[in-house]
Amino acid sequence: VSKHRVKGSFRLKTMGLTFVLFMAFLLVLYSSSQKILSNSLSKQFLVQTQTLTELIQSTLKPYVLSENLEAIHESASSILAMDQIDYVQVYSYDDPLVELHSSRYPERQFETDTDLLEAEDGYFDVVYLFDIEGITVGKVLLSFSIAEERALLVDANRKLALAAVGMTFIAMLVTWILTGRITHRIQLLEHASNRFAAGFSDVELPVEGNDEIASTGRAFENMMWQLREKYEALNLSPDGILLLSSNKLIAYINPALLNILGHSAENLYGKPFSEFAKALMSILDKRVHQDVTTLDALMKLRDFRVHTPEFKVLRCIHKQVDNPDGETYSEVFYLRDITHESEIDRMKSEFLTTAAHELRTPLASVMGFSELLMINKYDQEKVRFMAETINRQSQNLKHMLDDLLDIARIEARSDGMLNLELGNLRKVVNECCELIAGSDKQCQLIFMPDEADWSPIRFDENKLKQALMNILSNAYKYSQDGDLVVVDTLLQEEQGAESDWFGLRITDHGIGMTEDQLAHVGEKFYRADNTGAIPGTGLGIALATEIVLLHNGHLDITSQPGEGTQVILWLPVADTDQKISSLTEIPEHTLPADSPVSINSNS
Amino acid sequence: LKWHDASDPIKNRINVNTEKKYTRLRETDIHPADLRDRQLFMQQVGICAETLALWHRSGMICVVDNAVGISHHWSITELQILVTKIRHDYREWLRHRNRLEHRKILVVEDDTDLRHLYEFQIQEMREDDWVHCVSDGAEALFSMGAVKPDIIICDLKMPGMDGFHMLDVLADTGYLRDCKKIIITGMQRQVLDKRFTLPDSVSVLTKPVDFDALHATINTAMAPNLLQREKAI
Numbered sequence A: 001v002s003k004h005r006v007k008g009s010f011r012l013k014t015m016g017l018t019f020v021l022f023m024a025f026l027l028v029l030y031s032s033s034q035k036i037l038s039n040s041l042s043k044q045f046l047v048q049t050q051t052l053t054e055l056i057q058s059t060l061k062p063y064v065l066s067e068n069l070e071a072i073h074e075s076a077s078s079i080l081a082m083d084q085i086d087y088v089q090v091y092s093y094d095d096p097l098v099e100l101h102s103s104r105y106p107e108r109q110f111e112t113d114t115d116l117l118e119a120e121d122g123y124f125d126v127v128y129l130f131d132i133e134g135i136t137v138g139k140v141l142l143s144f145s146i147a148e149e150r151a152l153l154v155d156a157n158r159k160l161a162l163a164a165v166g167m168t169f170i171a172m173l174v175t176w177i178l179t180g181r182i183t184h185r186i187q188l189l190e191h192a193s194n195r196f197a198a199g200f201s202d203v204e205l206p207v208e209g210n211d212e213i214a215s216t217g218r219a220f221e222n223m224m225w226q227l228r229e230k231y232e233a234l235n236l237s238p239d240g241i242l243l244l245s246s247n248k249l250i251a252y253i254n255p256a257l258l259n260i261l262g263h264s265a266e267n268l269y270g271k272p273f274s275e276f277a278k279a280l281m282s283i284l285d286k287r288v289h290q291d292v293t294t295l296d297a298l299m300k301l302r303d304f305r306v307h308t309p310e311f312k313v314l315r316c317i318h319k320q321v322d323n324p325d326g327e328t329y330s331e332v333f334y335l336r337d338i339t340h341e342s343e344i345d346r347m348k349s350e351f352l353t354t355a356a357h358e359l360r361t362p363l364a365s366v367m368g369f370s371e372l373l374m375i376n377k378y379d380q381e382k383v384r385f386m387a388e389t390i391n392r393q394s395q396n397l398k399h400m401l402d403d404l405l406d407i408a409r410i411e412a413r414s415d416g417m418l419n420l421e422l423g424n425l426r427k428v429v430n431e432c433c434e435l436i437a438g439s440d441k442q443c444q445l446i447f448m449p450d451e452a453d454w455s456p457i458r459f460d461e462n463k464l465k466q467a468l469m470n471i472l473s474n475a476y477k478y479s480q481d482g483d484l485v486v487v488d489t490l491l492q493e494e495q496g497a498e499s500d501w502f503g504l505r506i507t508d509h510g511i512g513m514t515e516d517q518l519a520h521v522g523e524k525f526y527r528a529d530n531t532g533a534i535p536g537t538g539l540g541i542a543l544a545t546e547i548v549l550l551h552n553g554h555l556d557i558t559s560q561p562g563e564g565t566q567v568i569l570w571l572p573v574a575d576t577d578q579k580i581s582s583l584t585e586i587p588e589h590t591l592p593a594d595s596p597v598s599i600n601s602n603s
Numbered sequence B: 001l002k003w004h005d006a007s008d009p010i011k012n013r014i015n016v017n018t019e020k021k022y023t024r025l026r027e028t029d030i031h032p033a034d035l036r037d038r039q040l041f042m043q044q045v046g047i048c049a050e051t052l053a054l055w056h057r058s059g060m061i062c063v064v065d066n067a068v069g070i071s072h073h074w075s076i077t078e079l080q081i082l083v084t085k086i087r088h089d090y091r092e093w094l095r096h097r098n099r100l101e102h103r104k105i106l107v108v109e110d111d112t113d114l115r116h117l118y119e120f121q122i123q124e125m126r127e128d129d130w131v132h133c134v135s136d137g138a139e140a141l142f143s144m145g146a147v148k149p150d151i152i153i154c155d156l157k158m159p160g161m162d163g164f165h166m167l168d169v170l171a172d173t174g175y176l177r178d179c180k181k182i183i184i185t186g187m188q189r190q191v192l193d194k195r196f197t198l199p200d201s202v203s204v205l206t207k208p209v210d211f212d213a214l215h216a217t218i219n220t221a222m223a224p225n226l227l228q229r230e231k232a233i
Helices: A010-066 A069-080 A147-197 A212-236 A255-261 A273-283 A295-300 A339-375 A380-412 A426-437 A461-477 A515-520 A540-550 A576-585 B032-045 B049-058 B076-095 B112-125 B137-147 B163-173 B189-195 B211-232
Strands: A085-092 A095-101 A123-132 A135-145 A240-244 A250-253 A303-307 A311-322 A328-337 A421-423 A444-447 A457-459 A484-492 A501-508 A554-560 A564-572 B014-016 B061-063 B104-108 B130-134 B151-154 B180-185 B203-206
Touching: A010 A069, A010 A085, A010 A123, A010 A135, A010 A147, A069 A085, A069 A095, A147 A212, A240 A255, A250 A273, A255 A273, A255 A328, A273 A295, A273 A303, A295 A311, A311 A339, A339 A380, A339 B112, A380 A540, A380 B112, A426 A444, A426 A461, A457 A461, A457 A564, A461 A484, A461 A501, A461 A540, A461 A564, A515 A554, A540 A554, A540 A564, B032 B049, B032 B076, B049 B061, B049 B137, B049 B163, B076 B130, B076 B137, B104 B112, B104 B137, B112 B130, B112 B211, B130 B137, B137 B151, B137 B163, B151 B163, B151 B211, B163 B180, B180 B211, B189 B203, B203 B211
Parallel strands: A444 A484, B104 B130, B104 B151, B151 B180, B180 B203
Antiparallel strands: A085 A095, A085 A135, A123 A135, A240 A250, A240 A328, A303 A311, A311 A328, A421 A457, A484 A501, A501 A564, A554 A564, B014 B061
């Protein structure tokens, strides 16, 4: 326990209260017992003196009236001889007649007492008056020696007071010990929560026993675990989180944020906030944010770019936690890495712009030429040329729209599952090849279905046809008239692999792609040929890739700029037992080719 | 295309960039020591200093210490042929026309069909107009010196050198300052404004083109020009 807060502590308060309560209680006890004691003593004394009164009344009164001095003296002597009486004086009216006192009676002032304790010198003075019809005719002054009773009383009083002090002391001691035990455990809790808030995880908690504090301690431990869980969650967050305490010190910073800030910010924990601001400003991309010099200016931006050293786009959300009085208690800085989102945003908007541009171009041709045809009279040849252009551009427009819709559908996955059927690709490939061979471009298509090896696979006919058409039309698009386009099949038997792979290879001798372009193939909206000389939306291969992936297959694309491109569409071969059944099912299936083609994926 | 004339003295000095990655250069990027080579180049190809500056600024030709690393070159001869052909075409056409009446229009558009369309449309409007179509900014800049067009109709998004780059270089060099520039683009005006600050003299039409508007723009632009030419003669 680090330090005791003495002033206003629970222990001191309790002790003060105990003291006051005990004192009040004991005071009442003391005074009442003193009263009872003195009362009882007085009573006893009065009873004792009762007989004396009778004696005085019966013997002394007649003598005083008759002023028989001798008799008075005699009876006074007899009274003096009585226990405790040390002084006797008899008066007739106000004239003293006889005054007797014992040898031990000191010189003292006679004072009538009403209470035993008032007689401080140990003598209790009593006056007996002789009344006859309301007139005092004489009196007897008596002094009782009550030192013994008084001593008894005083002794009792002292003992009472002593007992009271003793009781108070014991009560204080017990309170001290009891509150000490309680405050120690409460202080343990306080210390633990301070230590935990400071980020230490090894804390000592009062969990022993069954009392309230122990159960509080257990509840506290429980809470701590939950807090730890939450911190663990914060630690796992891919977004940067920083908590700032009310005194502008960094109370928490998660690994993701440290990662963003880089190695320079390793020990930001517990440091003032300015350190974090400095670290953040140092990684800020100065080229983009030339005018941002302070963190406040940075916080006003929606997003900002940093380089760490790779470029990242961050979005900062700053939230102040206020206490009920409206003062800022702590602050939370949430830095979200939106590099990916902003990249996708940028790609989408770029794609939309491109798509709009690409759609407008054929539309412009269609509108312009039809306008010309409407207004002017041209010779047959020109009319034919224009009509052909209109037709070609309309078809172009249609293809683009189809591509756009397809990609939108695949992205939304609204097509649901594939309509898989067992069979071989021969028919599909044949159809596609016939279709593509019928196009404008006069490429030389080499496809020999009888020579190929048609393994049975599971596929969705329409989807695969679409993928194949995209690949084939790409091969045509990027080739010159008269170039060769070869379609053949491959079979790859991998040892230990779950299934064999059936490959459909489409090789062209067109313009090809550079390594850089190849890396981007299959990305949506990416066009290897950015010249725009070849129509397209940059979706063909993206679509094909998506479709082949849905079939658990993959596309293998190799290319050399200027030499041509080779696309292999790999699909898993269906199981062997099914192969047999499929063989019987498909009558047009030809026998496999002489030898399986060897594969070199780097070729 | 590669160099094939080994005896060419400036073989390793001036290269024509056909990689279609153009970076605009400033006047100061040419070292004074290259001036002699520039003279020779101009003589050989048959172009004036203005044209050379235009080509250079656009990044189409660049001066390098050696040709290593640049895979595509145009020979001087080929440049000569290119320039001569454009000039020849123009002169042939000019021979049969009234010098006063015709207008020279340069169309820069990457889409073949649209090029045809513009040609048809413009000739439909005025048979005497000379229309020269090119497919990108670089080609346009190649022919500009020879043709000196009155009007440039250009697309913005084009393969190779795009319209932005071409107009930028023209604005930069002040070449053909009096020439009316008309942009025909598929881009929306807001997107365009965000990327490019156009001078007021440049008209913008969006695809699909309203040809009446195009004709009107050409006519208003040409009216003072024709008047001036009349006066000069």
